[in-house]
Amino acid sequence: xxxxxxxxxxxxxxxxxxxxxxxxxxxxxxxxxxxxxxxxxxxxxxxxxxxxxxxxxxxxxxxxxxx
Numbered sequence: 001x002x003x004x005x006x007x008x009x010x011x012x013x014x015x016x017x018x019x020x021x022x023x024x025x026x027x028x029x030x031x032x033x034x035x036x037x038x039x040x041x042x043x044x045x046x047x048x049x050x051x052x053x054x055x056x057x058x059x060x061x062x063x064x065x066x067x
Contacts, residue, residue: 007037007048014041028056 010029027044029037036056038049051059 005032005035005037007039010037012039012044 007029011031012027012029014025014027025041027039027041034053036051036053038051038056040046
């Protein structure tokens with residue numbers, strides 16, 4: 001049985017590349033072994049997407065290659 005973590009107490013952070021934008025980026029929460037919770041900063045009360053750490057690393061690597 002899968003256990004869904006409770007993200008209500010999560011500490012969310014924005015990328016240092018967001019240039020201090022108020023609500024125009026993704027936020028991630030650290031401290032969840034094996035997963036990376038992600039949410040939309042424009043709708044923090046909305047849903048949370050959960051990625052495996054290897055999938056998230058591949059995504060971030062791809063973004064860095066195109067930047």
